[in-house]
Amino acid sequence: MTRIGIDIGGTNIKAVLVDDRLNLLSRTTLPSLASDGPSAVIEQVHRVIESLIHKSEPTVQCIGIGAPGSVDFARGLLLHPPNFPGWDEVPLVSLIEDRWSIPVGLENDANCAALGEAYFGAGKERNTFVALTLGTGVGSGIIIDRKIHHGEKGFGGEFGHMTIDYNGPACNCGNTGCIEAYIGSGYLMRRYLETIRHSPDAFHYERAAGAADTLSPRDISNAAEAGDKTARAFLYETGALLGVAIASTTNLLDITTTIIGGGVAAAGKPLFDGVLSSARTRVLRVHRDSMEIVPAALGNDAGMFGAAMLGR
Amino acid sequence: MTRIGIDIGGTNIKAVLVDDRLNLLSRTTLPSLASDGPSAVIEQVHRVIESLIHKSEPTVQCIGIGAPGSVDFARGLLLHPPNFPGWDEVPLVSLIEDRWSIPVGLENDANCAALGEAYFGAGKERNTFVALTLGTGVGSGIIIDRKIHHGEKGFGGEFGHMTIDYNGPACNCGNTGCIEAYIGSGYLMRRYLETIRHSPDAFHYERAAGAADTLSPRDISNAAEAGDKTARAFLYETGALLGVAIASTTNLLDITTTIIGGGVAAAGKPLFDGVLSSARTRVLRVHRDSMEIVPAALGNDAGMFGAAMLGR
Numbered sequence: 001m002t003r004i005g006i007d008i009g010g011t012n013i014k015a016v017l018v019d020d021r022l023n024l025l026s027r028t029t030l031p032s033l034a035s036d037g038p039s040a041v042i043e044q045v046h047r048v049i050e051s052l053i054h055k056s057e058p059t060v061q062c063i064g065i066g067a068p069g070s071v072d073f074a075r076g077l078l079l080h081p082p083n084f085p086g087w088d089e090v091p092l093v094s095l096i097e098d099r100w101s102i103p104v105g106l107e108n109d110a111n112c113a114a115l116g117e118a119y120f121g122a123g124k125e126r127n128t129f130v131a132l133t134l135g136t137g138v139g140s141g142i143i144i145d146r147k148i149h150h151g152e153k154g155f156g157g158e159f160g161h162m163t164i165d166y167n168g169p170a171c172n173c174g175n176t177g178c179i180e181a182y183i184g185s186g187y188l189m190r191r192y193l194e195t196i197r198h199s200p201d202a203f204h205y206e207r208a209a210g211a212a213d214t215l216s217p218r219d220i221s222n223a224a225e226a227g228d229k230t231a232r233a234f235l236y237e238t239g240a241l242l243g244v245a246i247a248s249t250t251n252l253l254d255i256t257t258t259i260i261g262g263g264v265a266a267a268g269k270p271l272f273d274g275v276l277s278s279a280r281t282r283v284l285r286v287h288r289d290s291m292e293i294v295p296a297a298l299g300n301d302a303g304m305f306g307a308a309m310l311g312r
Numbered sequence: 313m314t315r316i317g318i319d320i321g322g323t324n325i326k327a328v329l330v331d332d333r334l335n336l337l338s339r340t341t342l343p344s345l346a347s348d349g350p351s352a353v354i355e356q357v358h359r360v361i362e363s364l365i366h367k368s369e370p371t372v373q374c375i376g377i378g379a380p381g382s383v384d385f386a387r388g389l390l391l392h393p394p395n396f397p398g399w400d401e402v403p404l405v406s407l408i409e410d411r412w413s414i415p416v417g418l419e420n421d422a423n424c425a426a427l428g429e430a431y432f433g434a435g436k437e438r439n440t441f442v443a444l445t446l447g448t449g450v451g452s453g454i455i456i457d458r459k460i461h462h463g464e465k466g467f468g469g470e471f472g473h474m475t476i477d478y479n480g481p482a483c484n485c486g487n488t489g490c491i492e493a494y495i496g497s498g499y500l501m502r503r504y505l506e507t508i509r510h511s512p513d514a515f516h517y518e519r520a521a522g523a524a525d526t527l528s529p530r531d532i533s534n535a536a537e538a539g540d541k542t543a544r545a546f547l548y549e550t551g552a553l554l555g556v557a558i559a560s561t562t563n564l565l566d567i568t569t570t571i572i573g574g575g576v577a578a579a580g581k582p583l584f585d586g587v588l589s590s591a592r593t594r595v596l597r598v599h600r601d602s603m604e605i606v607p608a609a610l611g612n613d614a615g616m617f618g619a620a621m622l623g624r
Contacts, residue, residue: 070598128464142565149456151566152440155598162560163594165477165489166553175559175594177477241478247487248474249564253454254463282475282487286382286467 001061004052005116005308006045007109008067010034010083013044014304017052017060022119026055027304037086042095049100063096064105064310066112066303071154076106105310109303110157111148113261113296114141116306121297122259129257130249131296132159134242134264138180142255160184164244179245183238185217185264192220195234202230221267232270239274246275246293247282256287261296268295313373316364317428317620318357319421320379322346322395325356326616329364329372334431338367339616349398354407361412375408376417376622378424378615383466388418417622421615422469423460425573425608426453428618433609434571441569442561443608444471446554446576450492454567472496476556491557495550497529497576504532507546514542533579544582551586558587558605559594568599573608580607 002025006015009032017026028051033040045065053060069081076093096104107115114131117123123131127146133139138160142149149156160180161173168177169187181187193212196202203223204215223231246258258279265271276293283291298305314337318327321344329338340363345352357377365372381393388405408416419427426443429435435443439458445451450472454461461468472492473485480489481499493499505524508514515535516527535543558570570591577583588605595603610617 144461149565152568153566153598153602155596156564156566158563158566158596161563161596162474163476163556165479166556167477173596244475244478248560251470251473252452252468252561252564253461254465254468254470256464284467284470284473284485286465290465 001058002056003308004049004056004060004063005112005304005306005310006048006063006065007112007303007307008032008041008045008065008081009109009303010068013041013048014301015048015052016301016304016308017056018305018308026052028052034084038084038090041084042090042092045096046099049096053100060102062103062105062311063100064107064112064307065092065096066107066109066307066310067092068109071106071108073106073150073154076104078106103311105307107148107307107310108154108157110139111141111150112304112306112310113139113298113302114143114157114259114306115148115309116298116302116304117259117261117296118143118146118306119309120305121302122261122294123257126257128255129259130159130246130253130255131259131261132242132265133296134183134185134260134262136185138184139262142253144255159245159249162245162248164241164248179242182241183264188217188220188238188264189215191238192234196230199230203228204231217264217267224267224270235267235270236274238267239271239276240278241274242271243275243278243280244282246279250279250283250287250291254287256290257292257294259294259296261299261302265295313370314368315620316361316368316372316375317424317616317618317622318360318375318377319424319615319619320344320353320357320377320393321421321615322380325353325360326613327360327364328613328616328620329368330617330620338364340364346396350396350402353396354402354404357408358411361408365412372414374415374417374623375412376419376424376619377404377408378419378421378619378622379404380421383418383420385418385462385466388416390418415623417619419460419619419622420466420469422451423453423462424616424618424622425451425610425614426455426469426571426618427460427621428610428614428616429571429573429608430455430458430618431621432617433614434606435569438569440567441571441606442471442558442565442567443571443573443614444554444577445608446495446497446572446574448497450496451574454565456567471557471561474557474560476553476560491554494553495576500529500532500550500576501527503550504546508542511542515540516543529576529579536579536582547579547582548586550579551583551588552590553586554583555587555590555592556594558591562591562595562599562603566599568602569604569606571606571608573611573614577607 140159
């Protein structure tokens with residue numbers, strides 16, 4: 001028996017075929033055609049399935065789909081995925097099941113990424129962890145005994161909207177001081193520009209004044225790697241802020257492994273050093289030695305691998 | 313079949329006998345004799361069991377015990393309960409099972425209180441909620457699908473050590489800005505005295521200057537009930553701080569019901585108004601309407617009722 005995992009992204013649809021022993025048999029990518037509306041995207045999903053089914057000797061046992069937006073599990077609906085024009089409520093599960101007569105699972109993409117890390121990546125040896133994705137937003141999947149914690153309405157895992165300072169900066173969500181309002185990539189860049197404006201020695205001092213728009217989180221990491229002390233200190237401090245929220249989560253849930261992935265996590269060592277130092281200092285004594293902060297292993301592939309494990 | 317639930321407290325051991333339909337058949341209380349050491353306490357537990365077993369017509373099916381301190385579930389040990397001199401690791405489960413030949417369950421008291429509310433109190437109609445106990449510390453039990461979330465080492469539910477301001481006041485745990493460092497009863501009284509020192513109109517202005525030690529959280533509630541604006545505003549603000557941490561928990565876990573009990577919760581309406589207003593404003597839009605903040609229903613009886621449901 002084999003499984004197909006599909007990750008629907010704003011630009012591409014990525015998919016894998018894996019066997020029962022979690023070996024990768026085949027993978028494929030097609031453009032998602034999101035701007036052409038729901039039926040174009042769904043047609044692309046069918047094409048992806050078709051190409052993988054042909055490569056599967058034994059029967060495909062199930063198809064898992066990860067997608068941005070919310071999921072109505074009871075009815076198999078994908079609800080208003082951001083950056084997908086024309087989608088409101090789409091009965092994705094029945095549309096795919098009716099065509100292929102194979103059971104279909106549907107899940108939010110951040111949760112799929114966490115599940116992918118659980119079975120194929122940094123969480124392989126662990127049953128319970130929180131997997132963070134640091135990007136424009138700060139998403140997470142909470143895996144307890146290898147299962148996704150969905151919460152009551154399926155919105156569990158909004159780690160990005162935990163408050164680390166109730167008087168802190170405004171967050172897009174309407175709250176103040178959410179961790180996302182510090183380290184979501186837009187907020188991160190604003191804080192960086194503010195920092196280097198007063199640091200004439202900083203690598204990006206002049207570019208920040210003249211062409212701030214051209215700077216990205218990647219540039220901060222590059223500067224830090226090239227030895228820029230301001231960039232390095234900024235990333236360490238950013239990690240320390242993230243460590244505050246991780247300590248809260250560890251204390252609340254007694255989950256001691258945090259896997260960190262996503263674009264911003266590419267900042268690497270200075271960021272991870274900041275996270276670990278802050279989280280270790282802040283967490284209850286009982287967790288101090290067992291705490292682990294682990295880089296994600298699968299990058300952008302985590303979602304499709306996780307999707308393959310839906311319904312397990 | 314019947315069940316016995318026992319709550320070992322620093323002063324008293326309280327216990328109930330309930331039937332399969334969760335009817336209360338009998339209850340009893342004995343002093344815990346904590347200062348006389350472990351064997352005295354265990355002897356009192358045996359006495360409590362003896363008196364309830366005599367009242368049970370059918371066989372007692374199981375005995376549940378709630379106690380302060382940590383629990384080693386694998387080995388059935390109660391580990392260094394605070395305020396119990398002479399206890400280090402006590403094999404409570406085997407000591408009781410060997411004497412009575414009835415299966416024994418052991419659980420932390422805050423988790424038992426949450427379970428008690430789940431089956432007999434404010435959580436009766438709900439499968440999933442967080443139950444807070446506001447006292448010297450701020451404990452919680454996280455109930456997901458009517459089961460306690462233990463976490464990896466059994467320390468889940470340390471809601472009190474979630475950070476609401478990473479630059480906030482020092483907490484006994486070593487962290488800064490934990491919610492407990494604002495609303496744990498000692499910290500609460502310190503903040504209150506600081507507040508009324510500058511408020512000559514406050515009900516307790518003079519007593520705070522002369523006999524501050526005689527003031528307790530109960531006095532703040534009494535002043536608020538008697539119309540003291542300072543006390544009322546202080547309790548509202550205290551609730552608002554608690555609402556910050558509740559919003560974080562709701563966002564992280566998608567658990568929308570929070571049950572609040574414990575001595576400090578007796579402050580009632582101004583406190584609960586502050587909690588609800590703050591949490592509703594701060595939580596993600598998707599939770600705003602479904603959020604519920606509910607007073608605990610069982611008071612100090614929650615622990616023994618919850619203990620009766622262990623092993624279910």
